[in-house]
Amino acid sequence: MIWRFVIAFFLLFMLGPILLVVLFSFGSNALIGFPMGGLTLDWYAKLAHDTGFHSAFWASFIVALATAILATITGTCAALALTKAAPKLVRSALAALSLPVLLPPLVVAIAIVVLFVRGLGLGLGLPVVILGHILVAQPFVILIVMARLARFDQATVDAARDLGASHWQAFRLVTLPQIASALIGAALVSAAISLDDFIIASFTIGGGNTISTFVWGKMRTTLDPSINAIATILLVLTVGLSALALRVSKYKG
Amino acid sequence: MTSQYTPLLKLSGLSKSFGAARAVEPLDLAVQAGDFCAILGPSGCGKSTLLRMIAGFIEPSSGSIAIEGRDVTRLGPEKRPTNMVFQSYGLFPHLTVAENVGFGLALQKKSKDEVSQRTEEALRLVRLEAFGQRMIDRLSGGQQQRVALARALIMRPKILLLDEPLAALDLKLRHQMQEELRRIHHEIGGTFIFVTHDQSEAFALANLVAVMNQGRVEQIGSPSDVYLSPATLFVADFVGETSLLAGERRQGRVTLKAGPHFVSAGRDGPVRAIVRPERVALKSDGVPAVVTDAVFFGASLKVSLRLPSDETLILRSSEADAAARYRIGDKLTVGWEDQQVIDAGPG
Amino acid sequence: MRRAILLLAPSFTVLIGIFAIPVLLLFVVSFWSVKTFRLQPDFSFAAWQRFFTVYGDLTLYTLAVGLAVGLFCTLLGFVFAYAARFKAGRFGDLLLVATLITLFGGYLVKIYAWKSILGADGLLNQALMGIGLTDQPLAFLIYSRGAVIIALVHFLLPFAILPIYAALRNVSETTIEAARDLGASASQVLTRVIVPQCLSGLFSAFAFCFLLAAGDYVTPMLLGGTSGSMLGQFVLLEFSTNFNWPAGSAMSFGLLFVCLLVIGALAAMGSRLMRRSPGAAS
Numbered sequence: 001m002i003w004r005f006v007i008a009f010f011l012l013f014m015l016g017p018i019l020l021v022v023l024f025s026f027g028s029n030a031l032i033g034f035p036m037g038g039l040t041l042d043w044y045a046k047l048a049h050d051t052g053f054h055s056a057f058w059a060s061f062i063v064a065l066a067t068a069i070l071a072t073i074t075g076t077c078a079a080l081a082l083t084k085a086a087p088k089l090v091r092s093a094l095a096a097l098s099l100p101v102l103l104p105p106l107v108v109a110i111a112i113v114v115l116f117v118r119g120l121g122l123g124l125g126l127p128v129v130i131l132g133h134i135l136v137a138q139p140f141v142i143l144i145v146m147a148r149l150a151r152f153d154q155a156t157v158d159a160a161r162d163l164g165a166s167h168w169q170a171f172r173l174v175t176l177p178q179i180a181s182a183l184i185g186a187a188l189v190s191a192a193i194s195l196d197d198f199i200i201a202s203f204t205i206g207g208g209n210t211i212s213t214f215v216w217g218k219m220r221t222t223l224d225p226s227i228n229a230i231a232t233i234l235l236v237l238t239v240g241l242s243a244l245a246l247r248v249s250k251y252k253g
Numbered sequence: 254m255t256s257q258y259t260p261l262l263k264l265s266g267l268s269k270s271f272g273a274a275r276a277v278e279p280l281d282l283a284v285q286a287g288d289f290c291a292i293l294g295p296s297g298c299g300k301s302t303l304l305r306m307i308a309g310f311i312e313p314s315s316g317s318i319a320i321e322g323r324d325v326t327r328l329g330p331e332k333r334p335t336n337m338v339f340q341s342y343g344l345f346p347h348l349t350v351a352e353n354v355g356f357g358l359a360l361q362k363k364s365k366d367e368v369s370q371r372t373e374e375a376l377r378l379v380r381l382e383a384f385g386q387r388m389i390d391r392l393s394g395g396q397q398q399r400v401a402l403a404r405a406l407i408m409r410p411k412i413l414l415l416d417e418p419l420a421a422l423d424l425k426l427r428h429q430m431q432e433e434l435r436r437i438h439h440e441i442g443g444t445f446i447f448v449t450h451d452q453s454e455a456f457a458l459a460n461l462v463a464v465m466n467q468g469r470v471e472q473i474g475s476p477s478d479v480y481l482s483p484a485t486l487f488v489a490d491f492v493g494e495t496s497l498l499a500g501e502r503r504q505g506r507v508t509l510k511a512g513p514h515f516v517s518a519g520r521d522g523p524v525r526a527i528v529r530p531e532r533v534a535l536k537s538d539g540v541p542a543v544v545t546d547a548v549f550f551g552a553s554l555k556v557s558l559r560l561p562s563d564e565t566l567i568l569r570s571s572e573a574d575a576a577a578r579y580r581i582g583d584k585l586t587v588g589w590e591d592q593q594v595i596d597a598g599p600g
Numbered sequence: 601m602r603r604a605i606l607l608l609a610p611s612f613t614v615l616i617g618i619f620a621i622p623v624l625l626l627f628v629v630s631f632w633s634v635k636t637f638r639l640q641p642d643f644s645f646a647a648w649q650r651f652f653t654v655y656g657d658l659t660l661y662t663l664a665v666g667l668a669v670g671l672f673c674t675l676l677g678f679v680f681a682y683a684a685r686f687k688a689g690r691f692g693d694l695l696l697v698a699t700l701i702t703l704f705g706g707y708l709v710k711i712y713a714w715k716s717i718l719g720a721d722g723l724l725n726q727a728l729m730g731i732g733l734t735d736q737p738l739a740f741l742i743y744s745r746g747a748v749i750i751a752l753v754h755f756l757l758p759f760a761i762l763p764i765y766a767a768l769r770n771v772s773e774t775t776i777e778a779a780r781d782l783g784a785s786a787s788q789v790l791t792r793v794i795v796p797q798c799l800s801g802l803f804s805a806f807a808f809c810f811l812l813a814a815g816d817y818v819t820p821m822l823l824g825g826t827s828g829s830m831l832g833q834f835v836l837l838e839f840s841t842n843f844n845w846p847a848g849s850a851m852s853f854g855l856l857f858v859c860l861l862v863i864g865a866l867a868a869m870g871s872r873l874m875r876r877s878p879g880a881a882s
Contacts, residue, residue: 003687007695010680014698014757017713018706020723024716074610081607097611100619102808104815106832107852110839111622114849118639119625135618138611155343158310159401161330162337163357163408173356177347192704198818212708219712219822231709238705246700 018235025228043229053230056214060195063126063210067133067194068187074134075141075190076183082142083149098139108132109203116204124206132200137190144189144249148182185249192241195234211237259322261286261444262307262412267316269302276302278468279316284412284461289438290446291455294465295491300448301340301416303465307446308414309333320411336405337414340421342397344389350400351376351385357408375407378437395426399433406441415447419454431457452492456480464488486595489527494555496533496566498526499597507594510562512540517594527593530555530569535578536588542566544583549576558587630849637843647846651854655831659855662831663862665745666814669752673809674802676753677760682794684761685768696765703758711819714751718742718823743825751823752813759812760805767801768794796874803870807863814859831855 028040047053078097082090100108112132116122156178160170198212205213211234218227260283268279277299284290292300305311307318309330317326325333336357345353355372363371376382379399389397398418405413418434419427435458438445449455455462456476463473464487472484483489490497500509502524508514509526517524542558545565554575556568568587570579579585633642651659684695717723718741725737741747771794779793795802817832824830831851838848 003683006679006683007688007691010676010683010695011698013754014702017717017754018702018709020716021709021713074614077607077609078611081604085604093608097615100615102811103623103856104812104832104852106815106817106835107623107626107856108619110835110848110852111626112618114626114629114845115618115622118629118845119622131614131618134614138614142611153341153343153346155339155341156345157343158330159337159339159343159345159404160356161310162308162335163404164331164360166331169360173360174345178345189704196704196707198708215708215712216818219708219715227712231712235706235709239701242701242704243697246697 022232025232043226046226056209056211060210064191064194066130068191071134071137071190072187075138076145079142079145100135105199109200128204129201133194137193141186144186148179185245188241188245192238196238263319265317270314280470288461289459290461291459292448292463293455298465299468300465304448308337334411336408336410338401338418340417342401346389350387354403375403379403413445496528511560523597525595525597528589530567533568533589539586539588542587547579626849632846647850650847651850666810669813670806670810672753673756673760674806677764681765699758699761710755718747745828747823748820748828751819756809763801763804767798771797
């Protein structure tokens with residue numbers, strides 16, 4: 001009985017604050033606080049006509065899509081190499097590739113800026129944001145794909161080779177279809193990580209906005225009541241992608 | 254070039270080491286067309302490594318593999334005229350039964366008609382013609398086994414390799430599949446090589462048995478050879494439930510520690526006499542023995558006897574009143590009809 | 601072997617190009633100097649000196665916040681993971697889904713939500729005034745250390761739950777049943793069977809939350825006010841406003857080193873404690 005309260009408390013603590021933002025994004029009253037006023041879609045309508053939001057949305061879309069594709073490729077390659085490697089190599093390679101996630105994103109972001117601006121003399125911009133996001137997303141891709149490969153029956157690849165398939169044919173016809181759902185899951189998680197990131201993006205984007213940096217701009221002033229709506233959109237995108245990833249990768253075992 | 258003297262498969266001096274560890278000692282083996290050959294041995298004896306070398310998954314450290322006189326030692330598995338039924342089957346979970354079976358032919362870019370026609374044939378051979386459109390995870394273990402078999406057989410391999418093919422099945426299903434394998438081997442007249450740790454399975458299926466231990470082939474022969482005239486102590490011990498009795502040979506005469514002595518030509522020195530349990534019976538002027546254990550197996554009774562030498566002798570009786578005749582603690586005298594004698598090193 | 605190297609090449613190219621080289625460069629920059637807003641290669645300890653003299657107290661305070669967040673996250677994470685693993689039955693999955701979907705979502709939204717809840721005209725103050733517990737808004741709710749810690753715990757809790765849950769999943773029911781069978785009480789099962797088996801999970805949860813909390817600057821910026829500010833904010837200040845990159849760099853690495861020192865010390869203490877405690881695995 002007491003555990004029910006514990007569980008309810010946790011769910012309330014974890015989900016409550018987020019749901020509050022979603023709830024108030026539909027309230028006619030400007031900011032969070034009661035009474036929330038009548039139900040309205042005004043704030044969303046307002047965003048639909050906000051060109052600043054449009055460009056932020058497209059920037060986020062491009063960055064998330066590129067991150068999803070590229071991090072899934074780099075991470076999957078690494079996972080394929082590591083599943084067959086000696087345990088010692090696996091541990092050190094995983095530790096090295098996970099380091100960017102363990103350091104404060106502030107340090108990573110500043111380091112990237114110093115390299116591009118001072119070290120290389122290059123400008124900042126969306127390509128730099130994408131590179132930073134690949135760096136942070138690829139360890140998660142590796143974990144997801146390696147978990148799938150751990151349950152993978154190597155005999156299926158042997159069987160394909162035995163039946164006349166080349167290495168590449170065996171990968172394309174047997175390995176890939178079997179791990180496809182994990183790869184889609186990993187790509188969705190990468191996209192969620194990319195959309196959710198604020199710190200790396202705000203340092204490396206140079207000019208313009210992603211949705212995160214756009215939200216940040218509104219949060220600092222708190223005068224713009226459409227903030228609940230933008231926050232909700234950001235939340236729906238990131239949480240939605242994570243939920244979808246969970247569903248897709250669970251779907252086939 | 255093949256002649257009637259060229260075996261279908263010839264292994265010469267084949268060996269495999271992983272680092273410093275010898276998995277398979279250099280061995281020679283010849284398998285003739287039509288043979289049903291069992292590689293029998295305990296787990297870790299190197300039998301699976303041997304099979305995977307024949308299939309092309311493991312490159313040998315030394316020696317050569319020839320099929321129909323052609324050296325295939327350096328060929329990858331996709332280029333060898335062998336196909337394999339894997340222990341875990343290795344069925345493609347993302348494909349249907351028919352797609353699994355037709356996989357190899359589709360790779361060869363055969364026409365759709367040929368693929369579907371031969372798939373149907375192969376499925377009929379393993380009696381799964383109604384299951385073509387099923388997904389793999391909707392099949393029972395025995396059915397999956399048949400799909401794996403059909404998927405390999407459709408390639409018309411010169412040699413079909415089976416890695417512990419029945420290990421994952423329960424006892425009853427295993428007996429059924431043994432029958433099926435015999436029927437299929439008979440029907441298509443191919444050459445099968447399979448690996449097993451189960452001697453009854455080896456004897457039930459094979460006409461040629463190679464017994465392996467610690468990377469070495471201890472004996473190659475027909476099942477009856479291996480059973481009745483084991484070449485080494487290991488074979489005698491591993492194949493069947495035998496009793497090994499210590500003794501000494503002097504000038505063509507063996508005296509067992511347990512008492513009996515008999516004529517046996519050979520080198521002087523310590524020997525072991527191998528006694529088959531079904532050859533042991535009550536005998537009025539035999540060796541005194543005490544019944545230490547009696548286990549009822551349905552068709553027969555297995556009795557453990559302690560001899561004066563403190564050795565254990567196994568007796569198997571299928572007489573109807575056996576259970577009444579052998580009770581734990583009973584003192585009686587036993588004898589046996591004949592025994593195999595093997596030289597045993599000192600100690 | 602060659603195949604493995606080829607497959608590892610893309611990810612390590614990103615790692616080295618976008619992480620290893622920049623971080624090393626950043627470290628080198630901490631020894632450079634700044635003259636009239638221009639960065640000059642140098643071998644100077646001025647930035648490090650500035651870190652220790654000007655930001656010493658703030659660093660200690662930042663560590664304290666990080667430790668508090670790490671401890672709360674580990675404790676709550678354990679209770680949550682324990683509930684999900686052993687007590688929730690079919691709700692266990694629901695709890696995990698809630699954890700997983702909020703893992704990569706809503707960093708900024710979560711902080712913003714707490715601002716709305718704890719603010720002067722926020723929900724909590726409204727509620728307190730509504731039921732008559734107070735007649736004016738409690739100002740200390742927001743812009744305080746407490747607010748920063750609550751928001752950071754909320755954000756980092758999913759990251760603590762996952763490694764602990766993974767460790768708990770490996771605790772087999774059989775070991776628990778065996779302990780019960782041998783006469784262990786429920787609390788003895790917890791302290792002698794379950795916790796020892798998931799120590800590494802608890803420790804990685806703590807270390808991760810501690811590191812990320814100590815390195816955060818967004819949460820204190822929005823919720824900390826003046827009493828709740830943390831070192832990260834001043835790293836940002838040195839970098840952007842003061843254009844003192846060496847100082848910002850020295851502060852980043854200084855904080856990192858101190859954090860690693862704390863984690864290392866805790867790990868050493870933990871393993872010594874484990875060795876002494878009776879019944880611990882040798």
